[in-house]
Amino acid sequence: MPLPTPLSPGRPKPEPTPETQHFWEGTRRGELRLQRCDACAKVYFPPRPFCPACASRKVSVFAASGRATLHSYVIHHRKVPGFEPPYAIAVVELAEGPRMMTNIVDCPQTPEALVLDMPLEVAFTPLDEQITLPLFRPAQGDAA
């Protein structure tokens, strides 16, 4: 698996909280961790220690498949610290259901290349020693 394009410095860095620690530990270890409600089976994101559908506190963390499809995006054309324009700010729909914001790597940042509903796979990309971001890239055939 080729390493995704290294990230430019200046990108905003997330600071984990007690409720999100497991997510960021997961990305550092190459796992995309979601949560599932033990009571109603709802899979949800972003992390919180209770189910937003039924309010149960009995929830489990599990490793998602890392497969997703491209749900929507914009391509930003202005200079922002940590980013080289034009770059797409995307929302992907994970195979397990939840959506998340991300960037699409290993893909031209153009409307022609970024086709809605295209299959994607997670590409864990270190920001620094503490934080690894779950970026996504076009799915690599059946292996995805």
Place this chain on the structure above:
Amino acid sequence: MIRPGEIAIVGAAESTRIGSVPEMSQIMLHADAALNAMADAGLKPSDIDGLACVGNMFPQQLAHYLGLVPRWVDGTGVGGCSFMLHVRHAAAAIHAGYCRMVLITHGESGKSRINATPRPAEPQSLSGQFEAPYGPFGPPTLFPIPVLRYMKTYGVTHEMLAMVAVVQREWAARNPRAAMRDPITVEDVLNSRMIAYPFRLLQCCLVTDGGGALILTSADRAKDFPQKPVYILGTGESVETTMVSQMEDFTSSRAFRVAGPTAMQAAGISHADVDHMMIYDAFAHLPLYGLEDLGFCERGEAGHFIMARNTAPGGKLPLNTNGGGLSYTHTGMYGMFALQESVRQVRGTAPAQVPGVKISLCHGVGGMFSASGTVVMGSERP
């Protein structure tokens, strides 16, 4: 339950100047608009006993600045539609007897940024952890994120989304206070500078300085004021999420679907009763979402509805008749200016006056679809 028309707007004004106002700090833009609204209603600060404005610790700053002694305050801040919520809350407070005369203010030094509210990065917030690392930089990169999904779902074209800006410029051309008044074409819009695909410069709101203020009291007292009362017929509000990536549905706003119908039901009106409409247009897709989520158009039909000039001058549903956030003004929280235009249209004093407006519906959005507020106003008490 509060009945339609029980509360009225008896004072309304914008800041003396809008657009570029480098001679005023943000708090003075609030005060300038408040003084103008008090003059409009023939009131003094000592007549005001309720105050609503946006901001953490701001109601007390503004009360002191204006010399008010409120017995009711509201600092609700849910983005640009906060003022629709203030109207709703103020109406309830007056109805409950908590206060008699409420001043609602907005002031924002969005362009000159004098004493403007800082927007700190919050890397521990959910947005800071799960959106900020991917490069969003202000509303132009966040608000339009659902648009491509909406376009694909309903076959909405770039031309339809350009036409929103064209039609609103036609309205702005009739308004001497509008910032942008020169006619534009669909081609002009589609050739303007790309900001965040699919949106170009002319599909994004202006960034200006300005303010506005409203004064509300009970309808029983409203006839004693110099201006024709504008009655509050119904209101609605809701919130969804500050994270645009977590919206339930990218083709529709849940907050719109709650706030809009709540207001229309409270007012006891149907779509055909609405003579004039404002839909907060921070970006070109918002009028489409508003028309559909409030049931004025079928799903996916709003683009065609605007292309067919239904919302343009002479159309059957005049919309954003001041020119909107795209062409009139947009300080950052535009909702106050949408409310001001509804008041003018119901009073019959708008620069681009629609003949015979009896009912105006004013629909607001807050921060990237995170919130919504709707106010239905009428020229008569039912």
